[in-house]
Amino acid sequence: MFQNFPFYLGILVVILLLIMLANKIKVAYPIVLVLAGLGISFIPGVPTITIEPELIFFIFLPPLLYEAAWTVSWKEMWRWRRIITSFAFIVVFLSALSVAVVANYIIPGFSLALGFLLGGIVSPPDAVSAGAILKFVKVPKTISSILEGESLLNDASSLIIFRFAMIAVATEQFIFYKAAVSFSWMIVGGVAIGLLIGWLFMKAHKYLPTDANVDIVLSLLTPYIIYLAAEEVHSSGVLAVVSAGLLLSNNRHHFLSSKSRLQGINVWESFCFILNGLVFMLIGLDLPQITNELEAGVSLGTAIGYGIIITLVLMVSRILSSYGAVVVTLIARNFITVADTRHPGYKTPFILGWTGMRGVVSLAAALSIPVYLDNGNGFPQRNLILFITFIVILLTLVIQGLTLPYFIRKIKLTDIYEPLPHEEVHNSVRKELAVFTLNYLKTTYSDQLETNASLQQLIQKWELHCKGIEDATINKDLKLIYHDLLNQQRQWLIAKNKEDRSLDEVIIRRQMHYLDIEEKLKQFS
Structure with a gap:
């Protein structure tokens, strides 16, 4: 062997x-x-x-x-x-x-x-x-x-x-x-x-x-x-x-x-x-x-x-x-x-x-x-x-x-069984999920709507999703800009890790991991 x-x-x-x-x-x-x-x-x-x-x-x-x-x-x-x-x-x-x-x-x-x-x-x-x-x-x-x-x-x-x-x-x-x-x-x-x-x-x-x-x-x-x-x-x-x-x-x-x-x-x-x-x-x-x-x-x-x-x-x-x-x-x-x-x-x-x-x-x-x-x-x-x-x-x-x-x-089988494109169905489900999310937040946490700033930001995010304004539907040019932004964020974190010798590198790696997940979810890779 x-x-x-x-x-x-x-x-x-x-x-x-x-x-x-x-x-x-x-x-x-x-x-x-x-x-x-x-x-x-x-x-x-x-x-x-x-x-x-x-x-x-x-x-x-x-x-x-x-x-x-x-x-x-x-x-x-x-x-x-x-x-x-x-x-x-x-x-x-x-x-x-x-x-x-x-x-x-x-x-x-x-x-x-x-x-x-x-x-x-x-x-x-x-x-x-x-x-x-x-x-x-x-x-x-x-x-x-x-x-x-x-x-x-x-x-x-x-x-x-x-x-x-x-x-x-x-x-x-x-x-x-x-x-x-x-x-x-x-x-x-x-x-x-x-x-x-x-x-x-x-x-x-x-x-x-x-x-x-x-x-x-x-x-x-x-x-x-x-x-x-x-x-x-x-x-x-x-x-x-x-x-x-x-x-x-x-x-x-x-x-x-x-x-x-x-x-x-x-x-x-x-x-x-x-x-x-x-x-x-x-x-x-x-x-x-x-x-x-x-x-x-x-x-x-x-x-x-x-x-x-x-x-x-x-x-x-x-x-x-x-x-x-x-x-x-x-x-x-x-x-x-x-x-x-x-x-x-x-x-x-x-x-x-x-x-x-x-x-x-x-x-x-x-x-x-x-x-x-x-x-x-x-x-x-x-x-x-x-x-x-x-x-x-x-x-x-x-x-x-x-x-x-x-x-x-x-043979071109797609038209036989799929009347709607896969991406179109995906976006439709995302919008339905956003509507459900908004209704849940406004109903369950109605007493905090006026005083909780973080909750207001969360609601604004899902309101944009309801209108179809989200990463999955942004145009190609904006995706390129976002991709460039993620790369710049990585470079900043790398530089930050080198400059601040007292900073625990585990924290930097954790932030880099979040960026990787976000890039994968946005399908940039």
């Missing part, structure tokens, strides 16, 4: 440089990192990278899922719950079924159970890839909400398929009632354990004498403890982490201080930034090991051909399933209330279907296949499954990842 430490340190530096390059050329960084890792792996003398599945499942997956659950809107998830659950469970199952049938037909010696195993591995789209790509294009909130909600649940559904397929391959039998009981426990147990432990952590944050640092450390421990607890009792660790994340996120203002929330966001963004960068680089670096372990009877060209066919099957099945989900919704609205009665046309299902990039969960699941069965025999087709999984990840990232921004710009 320590012998290769300079190499791993260098990889981190390379990841940062590549992400900056990706942002510069406006290409999603997972694509750049996978291709770069692939290129680095062919450099002579580069250490062979072996990815342990436990590293992905336990070190990477819980915090990434937890952070995603904190950023997603529960309100939007509930609003689009039918289509989200359709994509997260039904579409994933149909994708796995399609892969199972095709793999069983085209690959010699590939049983239907092995087909479902492969299908369970490659069926869940990767949320990180889609999120990184959508940063460079404008999509309706509806689309992003559906994709975010789906990404929280599809990992759990695909891993459930994967586990049952593993049992079927190992035992060469499938007992339906046992599978049904196990399936139910994985879902119910996972959700229950996540909610219980999440509730306990929420109470710990609220009633123990914590500060911002302790709150952040507790939040970092939470997903790992929940995932481990759920997996120990053979329920879904993914669903447990997601359930706890949604519970805590929805109640964050009840048990976390404003300081904990502000600092926690920065820590979690940096933490997940590094994890995402590492995992996509490792995917590319691991290719030589996967290629070298291909079965002797399967040529490299043949294995690549299988990977291309499976990739095409996944692309087509997801797009067809997307249109199928719309048809079902249009039929269902005649019998039940649906979230949106407008006809989405052919555009929205295509975009939802094309956001099918695969990533970290697929790789981790493939790597977790044991080398040997319980009877001592080698696991059938293990290395071929690993290779096909890598091809699927690579092709979906490159083909769909590079073309998705083009399709989104070409």
